[in-house]
Amino acid sequence: MRKSLVLLMALMVLALVMSACQPEVVEVTRVVTEVETVTEEVEVTRVVTETIVETVEIEGEMVEVTRIIEVPAEPVEKTVIEFWTTDNEEERVNTYEAVAARYMEMHPDVEIRIVPIEEAGITQRISTAVAANRLPDIVRMGIERVAAFSADGILDEEAATAVIQDIGEDDFRAGPLSMVANPTTGIYSAVPYDGWIQALWYRQDIFDQLGLDAPTSWDTIQTAAAALPGNGNLLYGIALATDPAQNYVQQVFEQVAISNNAWPFDEDGNVTMNTPEMIAALEWYTSLQPYAMPGPQYWRGAREAYQYDQAGMFFYSTYIMDDLVDGSGLESGGNVEIAVDDLALNTGFAPMIEGPNGDSASYGQLVTLSIMQGADPVAQDVVKFFLTEGYQDVLALAPFGKVPVLKSAVDGWKSSSEYFQYYSDETLDQIANGYESMQRWLFRPDYDAAERAVIGDIEGQLLIPTVVSAIALEGTLTPEEAAQFLQEQVEGLLADRSE
Known part of the structure; x- marks a missing residue:
């Protein structure tokens, strides 16, 4: 009995010992997921993932943990293209940026920076x-700057020529190509982009009421300027360009000068700013001031005075045509509330001016995309994109003021705006064909590169606006004195360019 008890107790102890030696089996499921997103302000074009497997201690045990981490790729240095544009109104800048964004989406290694600038300060x-x-890579600029900048050696003419040839010279209208051709090098100084025709816009309804002839000559313009004030709400016969700080003055005066056969140089290259023809042009132009708004005026004030039913005539480009329907943008924001019913339908269009000797002149502008010296080669592709895939977007901003230079773009341009319905077929034809008839001092075919550069200098230094203001507003110069001042200044500019 005693032996049995001892044996039983021994068996129980052995069972306990064996039980203690057995491992405890516990079913444990551990799921460890760690996702880390790393964002840094670096120039990258893609995001890559990296899988990291490491052993960590969790609750006293060594466990393998897999981590998936999004990390930046190796930084990619972007090609930055700086694009200055004189299309500087907010809506236009937004469109340029949208076209640039489309290009950058297709070319993520390129960054295009659109920089709006003032035309007068370029x-x-x-x-x-x-x-x-x-220097920027690309500059949208008027043709009047191109010859001077080309002579200064800051335009990449080979790049411009390459773009034109890549698009196809045959697709460009002949007029714009001739305007950008460098007579010295035989290649193109810049790439034509768009342009406009200048006209004297006038109140056709009031002209009809008063029996006035269309303002297409010095005599008919002056007669109308004197007759219009006091009719209806009109306070002034004309809104005259006189602001000494604005190139708009030269754009208007130059058409008047050409209509009197007044040019800055003769066929032998002599400066001719003090000829009787130039003096007469200065005298006639400034004689309109008594019928015009007081104070320095430029394009913004001119168009607003016309839309507010204050002035009966004003010089402006074809850009104005949609504004005569909706009202132009105000500098302070918003749009002009047009004070005349059906103003567009009651507006006449006079693109030609006839001088006292029977010479007629029209005026227009060609805008270029100029590629600057030192520009990255990518700039050529950007210019091409703005002339092809992004072209209609830019033209549609103001179809009347952005007449295409590419034949292939004309059909798209004609369907780009509902405003075409407000104007006659005759007016539209004059606009579409304007490149073939527009005149500028700059376009005279017998002028060499130095003379064209000086014309750019005349405009860049605001010489014409300065003397017009001095005659018409300050009264500090007579037309004769102003012409002599211009003669001396231009002779100096030509001497500098001829060195």
Whole structure:
């Protein structure tokens, strides 16, 4: 009995010992997921993932953990293309940026920076950039700047020519190509982009009421300017360009000068700014001031005075045609509330001016995309994109003021705006064919590169606006004195360009 008890107790102890030696089996499921997103302000074009497997201690045990981490790719240095544009109103800048965004989406290694600039200050801006060795890659500029900048050696003419040839010279209208051709090098200084025709816009309804002839000559313009004030709500016969700080003055005066056969140089290259023809043009132009708004005026004030039913005539480009329907943008924001019913339908269009000797002149503008010296080669592709896939978007901003230079773009342009319905077929034909008849001092075929550069200098230094203001507003110069001042200034400019 006693032996049995001892044996039983021994068996129980052995069972306990064996039980203690057995491992405890516990079913444990561990799921460890760690996702880390790393964002840094670096220039990247893609995101890559990296899988990391490491052993960590969790609750006293060593466990393998897999981590998936999004990490930036190796930084990619983007090609930055700086694009200055004189299309500087907010809506237009937005469109340029949208076209640029489409290009960048297709080319993620390129960044296009659209920089709006003032047209009147472009020469100073470029001079500052040259001094700082920080020229932009592309500049949207008027043709009047191209010859001067080309002579200064800051335009990449080979790049411009390559773009034109890549698009196809045959697709460009002949007029614009001839305007950008460098007579010295035989290649193109810049790429034509768009343009406009200048006209004297007038109140056709009031002209009809008063029996006035269309303002197409010096005599008919002056007669109308004197007759219009006091009819209806009109306070002034004409809104005259007189602001000494605005190139708009030269754009208007130059048409008047050409209509009197007044040019800056003769066929032998002599400066002719003090000829009887030039003096007469200065005298006639400034004689309109008594019928015009007081104070310095430029394009913004001119168009607003016409839309507010204050002035009966004003010089402006074809850009104005949609504004005569909806009202132009105000500098302070919003749009002009047009004070005349059906103003567009009651507006006449006079693109030609006839001088006292029977010479007629029209005026227009060609805008270019100029590729600057030192520009990255990608700039050529950007210019091409703005002339092809992005072209109609830009033209549609103001179809009347952005007449296409490409034949292939004309059909799309004609369907780009509902405003075409407000104007006659005759007016539209004059606009579409305007490149073949527009005149500028700059376009005279017998002028060489130096003379064309000087014309750019005349405009860049605001010489014409300065003397017009001095005669018409300040009364500090007579037309004869102003012409002599111009003669001396232009002789100096030509001497500088001829060195």
